[in-house]
Amino acid sequence: MKRIEEQTYYEVLEVSPTATAKEIQMAYERAKETFHSDSLAVYSLFSEEEIHEIQAAIEEAYRVLMDEALRKGYDRSHLQSPGGQKWEDPSERHGIPWEKRASLSFTDLSINAGEEIYRGKTLKQIRERMGVDLKTISAETKINMKILEWIEEEAIEKLPALVYLKGFLRGYAQSLGLDPQKVIEGYLQFLSDSKKK
Amino acid sequence: MAQTQNEDPKFIWTIGGGKGGSGKSFITANIGICLSKLGVQVILIDADLGGANLHTFLGILPPSLSLSDFIKKRVSHLQEVLIPTGIPNLQLLTGAQDLLNAADAKNVQRRKLLHSIRSLEGDYILIDLGGGNSMSVLDFFLMSDGGILMVTPEPTSIENTYRFLKSAFYRRLRQSVSSYPVKTLIERAMDRKNEMGIKNPHDLLKAVMRINEEDANRIIEETENFHPNLILNQVRSKKDIEIGFSIRSACQKYFGIRLHYLGYVVYDQEVSNSVRRRRPLVLENTKSRAAQCVREIASKLANRHQMAFRF
Numbered sequence: 001m002k003r004i005e006e007q008t009y010y011e012v013l014e015v016s017p018t019a020t021a022k023e024i025q026m027a028y029e030r031a032k033e034t035f036h037s038d039s040l041a042v043y044s045l046f047s048e049e050e051i052h053e054i055q056a057a058i059e060e061a062y063r064v065l066m067d068e069a070l071r072k073g074y075d076r077s078h079l080q081s082p083g084g085q086k087w088e089d090p091s092e093r094h095g096i097p098w099e100k101r102a103s104l105s106f107t108d109l110s111i112n113a114g115e116e117i118y119r120g121k122t123l124k125q126i127r128e129r130m131g132v133d134l135k136t137i138s139a140e141t142k143i144n145m146k147i148l149e150w151i152e153e154e155a156i157e158k159l160p161a162l163v164y165l166k167g168f169l170r171g172y173a174q175s176l177g178l179d180p181q182k183v184i185e186g187y188l189q190f191l192s193d194s195k196k197k
Numbered sequence: 198m199a200q201t202q203n204e205d206p207k208f209i210w211t212i213g214g215g216k217g218g219s220g221k222s223f224i225t226a227n228i229g230i231c232l233s234k235l236g237v238q239v240i241l242i243d244a245d246l247g248g249a250n251l252h253t254f255l256g257i258l259p260p261s262l263s264l265s266d267f268i269k270k271r272v273s274h275l276q277e278v279l280i281p282t283g284i285p286n287l288q289l290l291t292g293a294q295d296l297l298n299a300a301d302a303k304n305v306q307r308r309k310l311l312h313s314i315r316s317l318e319g320d321y322i323l324i325d326l327g328g329g330n331s332m333s334v335l336d337f338f339l340m341s342d343g344g345i346l347m348v349t350p351e352p353t354s355i356e357n358t359y360r361f362l363k364s365a366f367y368r369r370l371r372q373s374v375s376s377y378p379v380k381t382l383i384e385r386a387m388d389r390k391n392e393m394g395i396k397n398p399h400d401l402l403k404a405v406m407r408i409n410e411e412d413a414n415r416i417i418e419e420t421e422n423f424h425p426n427l428i429l430n431q432v433r434s435k436k437d438i439e440i441g442f443s444i445r446s447a448c449q450k451y452f453g454i455r456l457h458y459l460g461y462v463v464y465d466q467e468v469s470n471s472v473r474r475r476r477p478l479v480l481e482n483t484k485s486r487a488a489q490c491v492r493e494i495a496s497k498l499a500n501r502h503q504m505a506f507r508f
Contacts (some may be wrong), residue, residue, distance in 0.1 A: 001453030041443035
């Protein structure tokens with residue numbers, strides 16, 4: 001029973017201290033969605049002030065854990081308690097180890113990124129924060145490297161026809177653990193806005 | 198308080214929380230049938246104060262025998278008021294709502310009833326508590342081996358579920374502490390506008406720590422061991438499914454409790470069709486999407502010790 005300010009960053013995001021960047025990204029997006037001011041799951045339980053405190057803790061945890069150097073420093077100072085005993089693993093504390101969650105049928109979830117607009121630059125930023133290179137995504141999704149680059153560079157004139165673009169965006173989003181629907185909608189909205197300008 | 202560590206292989210589940218219409222009776226009846234199909238003896242108990250009609254979900258007429266026949270000593274043993282449902286390994290007990298509703302139903306009586314229920318010859322006992330929030334309902338929820346909260350992805354249902362959970366949580370804490378000032382503090386803390394400025398369980402713990410450290414440690418222990426379960430009903434989208442995970446996270450951050458998200462049941466017209474035909478869904482339309490969801494949840498309950506309250 002810890003207050004939000006007493007929780008480790010891993011506990012705040014409900015991930016294991018061994019979580020990969022991809023897992024942290026997914027956890028962050030889920031936490032952002034959960035503790036959004038309009039979220040059905042929180043508005044009747046927390047005061048506005050409490051929600052803001054949690055949101056700030058989520059942002060701070062994400063900022064530190066997605067930066068390799070900051071995370072290493074944090075781990076050195078926080079993951080070893082004064083008595084030399086290790087902190088509890090939050091993913092274990094929640095009953096289902098993170099890596100096993102995928103096997104539960106009802107965890108086939110879409111991950112929403114709140115109000116984030118998925119334009120090419122945003123997708124590139126997320127990918128880089130996760131430490132995933134385009135080559136890996138290309139190998140995983142079988143999408144040509146050039147097309148992935150055009151998507152990220154927002155090279156509107158070079159992008160394939162809409163029907164194909166949607167398929168590529170879906171594959172790209174899935175490989176990063178993002179909600180494909182939101183990514184497609186966000187990207188197409190960005191394209192439409194750009195064309196108007 | 199029930200223990201899972203004891204030798205009794207019987208397991209009592211209570212299904213409560215939320216509001217009327219969230220599907221408690223539907224899930225009780227259909228999970229009961231799924232479990233009975235595993236070859237274990239299952240007893241369903243109707244304790245819904247708002248409208249006891251579990252029999253309708255099982256496709257049988259209102260039973261003539263009920264718990265009151267046992268309480269009024271018209272039969273000598275509770276086993277005698279069990280109604281056969283026509284489904285192998287599945288029996289029904291109605292009328293528990295009369296006792297829960299009685300204004301003079303003292304804790305001792307409730308414990309006696311629970312003791313009698315525990316002595317029934319069955320492997321799984323599922324009690325449909327309905328949408329009530331009374332002390333009796335809360336005590337039944339807390340005294341069982343595992344409590345399940347039924348919720349639909351709607352604000353009203355979620356609000357009611359939190360209200361139920363808060364009441365159950367604080368009642369559990371109040372029962373666990375020994376000093377009178379701490380008991381009083383917990384009672385007053387339940388009112389969010391209390392004069393002591395206690396807004397949440399964390400504030401409460403801090404206040405208790407100042408009065409009685411031993412009780413504060415009990416509160417920490419009770420919180421760690423309180424593991425209610427959640428089923429989300431009538432989900433229509435992936436976003437709805439996520440609400441269950443969000444509720445779990447919110448409970449972790451607010452109460453510090455670990456809520457098990459048992460699963461969800463999709464919105465399916467076949468549910469309504471089966472209720473109208475007075476035929477249980479899992480028998481009537483086994484391949485429907487909702488029936489598949491129910492079966493999946495039932496299989497998790499069959500692995501019961503993972504989902505226990507661990508009192």
